[in-house]
Amino acid sequence: xxxxxxxxxxxxxxxxxxxxxxxxxxxxxxxxxxxxxxxxxxxxxxxxxxxxxxxxxxxxxxxxxxxxxxxxxxxxxxxxxxxxxxxxxxxxxxxxxxxxxxxxxxxxxxxxxxxxxxxxxxxxxxxxxxxxxxxxxxxxxxxxxxxxxxxxxxxxxxxxxxxxxxxxxxxxxxxxxxxxxxxxxxxxxxxxxxxxxxxxxxxxxxxxxxxxxxxxxxxxxxxxxxxxxxxxxxxxxxxxxxxxxxxxxxxxxxxxxxxxxxxxxxxxxxxxxxxxxxxxxxxxxxxxxxxxxxxxxxxxxxxxxxxxxxxxxxxxxxxxxxxxxxxxxxxxxxxxxxxxxxxxxxxxxxxxxxxxxxxxxxxxxxxxxxxxxxxxxxxxxxxxxxxxxxxxxxxxxxxxxxxxxxxxxxxxxxxxxxxxxxxxxxxxxxxxxx
Amino acid sequence: xxxxxxxxxxxxxxxxxxxxxxxxxxxxxxxxxxxxxxxxxxxxxxxxxxxxxxxxxxxxxxxxxxxxxxxxxxxxxxxxxxxxxxxxxxxxxxxxxxxxxxxxxxxxxxxxxxxxxxxxxxxxxxxxxxxxxxxxxxxxxxxxxxxxxxxxxxxxxxxxxxxxxxxxxxxxxxxxxxxxxxxxxxxxxxxxxxxxxxxxxxxxxxxxxxxxxxxxxxxxxxxxxxxxxxxxxxxxxxxxxxxxxxxxxxxxxxxxxxxxxxxxxxxxxxxxxxxxxxxxxxxxxxxxxxxxxxxxxxxxxxxxxxxxxxxxxxxxxxxxxxxxxxxxxxxxxxxxxxxxxxxxxxxxxxxxxxxxxxxxxxxxxxxxxxxxxxxxxxxxxxxxxxxxxxxxxxxxxxxxxxxxxxxxxxxxxxxxxxxxxxxxxxxxxxxxxx
Numbered sequence: 001x002x003x004x005x006x007x008x009x010x011x012x013x014x015x016x017x018x019x020x021x022x023x024x025x026x027x028x029x030x031x032x033x034x035x036x037x038x039x040x041x042x043x044x045x046x047x048x049x050x051x052x053x054x055x056x057x058x059x060x061x062x063x064x065x066x067x068x069x070x071x072x073x074x075x076x077x078x079x080x081x082x083x084x085x086x087x088x089x090x091x092x093x094x095x096x097x098x099x100x101x102x103x104x105x106x107x108x109x110x111x112x113x114x115x116x117x118x119x120x121x122x123x124x125x126x127x128x129x130x131x132x133x134x135x136x137x138x139x140x141x142x143x144x145x146x147x148x149x150x151x152x153x154x155x156x157x158x159x160x161x162x163x164x165x166x167x168x169x170x171x172x173x174x175x176x177x178x179x180x181x182x183x184x185x186x187x188x189x190x191x192x193x194x195x196x197x198x199x200x201x202x203x204x205x206x207x208x209x210x211x212x213x214x215x216x217x218x219x220x221x222x223x224x225x226x227x228x229x230x231x232x233x234x235x236x237x238x239x240x241x242x243x244x245x246x247x248x249x250x251x252x253x254x255x256x257x258x259x260x261x262x263x264x265x266x267x268x269x270x271x272x273x274x275x276x277x278x279x280x281x282x283x284x285x286x287x288x289x290x291x292x293x294x295x296x297x298x299x300x301x302x303x304x305x306x307x308x309x310x311x312x313x314x315x316x317x318x319x320x321x322x323x324x325x326x327x328x329x330x331x332x333x334x335x336x337x338x339x340x341x342x343x344x345x346x347x348x349x350x351x352x353x354x355x356x357x358x359x360x361x362x363x364x365x366x367x368x369x370x371x372x373x374x375x376x377x378x379x380x381x382x383x384x385x386x387x388x389x390x391x392x393x394x395x396x397x398x399x400x401x402x403x404x405x406x407x408x409x410x411x412x413x414x415x416x417x418x419x420x421x422x423x424x425x426x427x428x429x430x431x432x433x434x
Numbered sequence: 435x436x437x438x439x440x441x442x443x444x445x446x447x448x449x450x451x452x453x454x455x456x457x458x459x460x461x462x463x464x465x466x467x468x469x470x471x472x473x474x475x476x477x478x479x480x481x482x483x484x485x486x487x488x489x490x491x492x493x494x495x496x497x498x499x500x501x502x503x504x505x506x507x508x509x510x511x512x513x514x515x516x517x518x519x520x521x522x523x524x525x526x527x528x529x530x531x532x533x534x535x536x537x538x539x540x541x542x543x544x545x546x547x548x549x550x551x552x553x554x555x556x557x558x559x560x561x562x563x564x565x566x567x568x569x570x571x572x573x574x575x576x577x578x579x580x581x582x583x584x585x586x587x588x589x590x591x592x593x594x595x596x597x598x599x600x601x602x603x604x605x606x607x608x609x610x611x612x613x614x615x616x617x618x619x620x621x622x623x624x625x626x627x628x629x630x631x632x633x634x635x636x637x638x639x640x641x642x643x644x645x646x647x648x649x650x651x652x653x654x655x656x657x658x659x660x661x662x663x664x665x666x667x668x669x670x671x672x673x674x675x676x677x678x679x680x681x682x683x684x685x686x687x688x689x690x691x692x693x694x695x696x697x698x699x700x701x702x703x704x705x706x707x708x709x710x711x712x713x714x715x716x717x718x719x720x721x722x723x724x725x726x727x728x729x730x731x732x733x734x735x736x737x738x739x740x741x742x743x744x745x746x747x748x749x750x751x752x753x754x755x756x757x758x759x760x761x762x763x764x765x766x767x768x769x770x771x772x773x774x775x776x777x778x779x780x781x782x783x784x785x786x787x788x789x790x791x792x793x794x795x796x797x798x799x800x801x802x803x804x805x806x807x808x809x810x811x812x813x814x815x816x817x818x819x820x821x822x823x824x825x826x827x828x829x830x831x832x833x834x835x836x837x838x839x840x841x842x843x844x845x846x847x848x849x850x851x852x853x854x855x856x857x858x859x860x861x862x863x864x865x866x867x868x
Contacts (some may be wrong), residue, residue: 013533013721013724013725013730013731015508015730015732016507016508016509016510017508017509022509022510023509023510024509024510024511025503025505025509025510025511026502026503026511027502027503028502028503028504028505033503033505033509046505046506048505048506048734048735049504049505053503053504053505054500054501054502054503054504056501059497059500059501062496062497062500063493063496063497063500066488066493066496066497067488067490067493068460068461068462068488069459069460069461069462069467069487069488070462070483070487070488070707070708070709071459071462071467071480071482071483071487071708072480072482073450074449074450074451075450075451075456075457075458075459075467076450076456076457076458076459077458077459077460099447101537102536102537102540102710102735103535103536103537103540103710103733103734103735103736104734105540105733106536106537106539106540106569109569109570110568112570113570134544134731134732134733135540135543135569135570135571136543136546136547136569136570136571137569137570137571145729148727148728148729149727149729268734269734273504274504274505274735274738274740275504275710275735275740276536276537276709276710276711276735276736276741277710287447290447291447293582293583294582295579295582295583296447296449297447297568298449298568299537299539299568300482300537300538300702300703301482301536301537301708301709301710302537302710304708306708306709307710
């Protein structure tokens with residue numbers, strides 16, 4: 001989306017990157033973008049162009065299907081069956097029902113409907129700073145948004161982010177997993193005392209807007225225990241982090257351990273390499289409860305043959321180009337380079353991540369870990385001058401977030417970290433000279 | 435969307451056409467679809483494949499842009515500006531701000547947010563039997579859906595459909611326009627007495643699921659008067675009926691007269707000829723109130739260069755192939771042929787429409803106008819055997835709805851009506867023989 005006025009300057013409803021000096025990008029290929037002067041930029045941000053900008057296999061699949069047929073799902077079509085089949089092979093057996101939609105927001109809205117229909121409960125527990133989408137129902141469950149708008153609905157409960165670097169319980173806590181899960185348990189008990197009932201615990205498998213957080217392994221299992229006991233379901237939002245980005249696993253929730261299976265998984269962004277496509281996967285039981293209302297769910301564009309062909313092509317490329325293994329290899333290398341920088345530059349407080357999902361937490365001081373917000377913004381601006389596109393996240397907007405197209409390689413990682421090193425060195429010198 | 439299970443038969447959450455004997459369509463071109471045996475079907479239903487299935491110009495535009503760049507709207511791009519510019523030329527000058535999204539449902543949800551943010555009111559007035567989308571917020575304002583689910587929210591008010599054939603005030607009423615508009619006025623007054631405030635009157639410019647209804651001209655103006663007086667806005671949902679389908683005008687709300695301008699217009703289905711694309715157009719004032727919250731609106735896929743290229747190509751084809759004039763010509767011809775049938779077959783109670791949006795209301799008797807539901811279903815089934823795809827709508831599921839791709843031609847109209855004539859004649863004979 002963009003808000004585009006013909007009579008006004010671009011409105012503030014949509015934030016451009018580098019809004020004071022925005023980029024006009026006209027072309028992209030792999031992990032590179034090109035402006036109208038042919039200047040090449042290394043893209044470290046775009047997790048939507050998952051298998052690389054304009055990947056020829058994905059483009060070709062869409063083109064071929066577009067020439068043949070693109071209609072709604074009122075008719076049978078092999079692509080739909082094939083795609084659901086392929087996706088099911090990446091997931092635990094229990095998650096065997098698929099709904100196809102056009103955006104992560106549509107997916108999260110449907111997940112909410114499924115949870116409520118199945119549990120007959122209304123309330124939702126989310127993590128602080130979470131963002132789950134731009135729809136009315138999702139702003140309600142996104143503290144990142146509702147804190148700045150009309151405020152918190154009575155059916156929404158906010159749990160602390162399981163952030164062991166700057167959260168409530170940190171790396172020095174003897175059992176942060178239990179401590180964070182107990183926070184959810186307390187919320188449930190508090191809600192029950194007020195006569196409220198929990199429909200769902202809604203969480204990004206790796207909180208992104210929250211600051212590129214890696215929840216400690218075992219946390220989801222403990223939370224799921226409490227939530228299931230309360231009659232609720234566990235919804236894993238994989239919109240930002242799914243499809244092999246974390247390297248070791250295809251889905252980020254799998255980082256928690258093999259014994260953890262969510263009740264609902266939502267997918268978006270990378271699923272179609274930019275084509276508007278999304279998916280909700282769930283269990284037979286939840287789907288049956290939804291169907292039992294007798295009210296049909298119809299989505300005009302969702303699951304059309306072109307969308308499915310595109311989704312299938314993305315899965316093919318991930319497999320054919322071994323992008324999951326590649327994400328592990330390059331991600332580990334990048335993490336190592338960044339950790340080397342951490343020793344050299346005191347502004348780097350924490351380097352965390354998995355595969356090609358990495359966060360670098362910039363701080364003003366080691367004790368308070370005060371977010372180095374202005375410094376982060378300055379760094380991003382200087383990186384852009386060096387033709388590297390990076391951005392920040394987290395409530396303090398001080399966490400550098402790396403989530404590049406999956407074809408990002410060792411050379412790119414070296415170039416990126418060398419450039420960061422140079423800029424941080426410059427910034428340190430300038431600081432001393434002031 | 436479809437719900438696809440690999441271990442269960444297709445679930446009941448998504449209704450297939452002819453679910454007892456569904457079609458497997460593998461190819462489509464223009465107004466024709468082809469099953470896996472190469473059998474050709476005349477498509478009288480698909481208003482999404484607006485300029486014809488797989489139109490080569492639209493397919494080419496998407497392909498070319500897909501090879502070049504497909505990214506989010508964090509960067510400047512000419513397609514976005516060009517597309518907003520082109521759309522603005524089809525609309526009254528006042529509607530000059532555009533938001534791009536991925537589905538009609540996303541558009542209607544945003545329209546609701548805009549209305550509420552601008553008016554600071556909560557309540558919404560909708561027409562009975564209306565359907566505005568599959569999202570949580572839209573099921574709440576869709577009587578077609580919520581009647582079968584948890585029921586009506588306290589902030590939703592339902593006005594009678596301005597249907598002069600089987601509604602509250604009919605063709606014999608001396609002033610049905612005022613009578614129907616007064617119903618809205620009464621709802622507003624009743625809401626005010628309860629201390630509630632109206633954010634919007636939300637209406638399809640031509641109610642579709644409601645039974646292919648053509649509201650009498652002047653109704654929107656009168657309603658808008660009442661709604662504006664109450665501090666609310668008028669939202670015209672053009673998702674089913676926009677983009678020249680009604681022939682005479684580009685937008686269906688324009689059938690009400692030149693003096694009527696909605697505050698918000700939503701667009702979907704035909705806008706991208708099947709590509710997931712949608713749009714909200716509104717005024718500077720409403721957009722400014724939305725931006726003033728300071729909370730950005732970002733839509734990952736919305737307004738990307740490929741979506742805009744596709745939307746532009748659709749506008750080009752409508753123009754180049756004179757599809758609006760074509761819709762008037764073929765629509766008038768089809769209406770005439772159907773009205774001839776009305777004289778011959780007493781089951782045809784009403785033939786109404788404009789351009790290639792036509793409804794044929796089937797009845798059991800002339801006095802009560804009892805919906806001929808079973809007969810309509812039977813007719814649709816027999817048409818399918820004759821390779822014609824048609825469907826029914828309306829609360830009685832007795833209204834044949836014609837909304838074919840816009841390239842539907844005179845020959846198709848003749849073939850369609852001749853076939854309907856034969857089937858109705860057969861049905862009448864069978865009825866006599868029983």
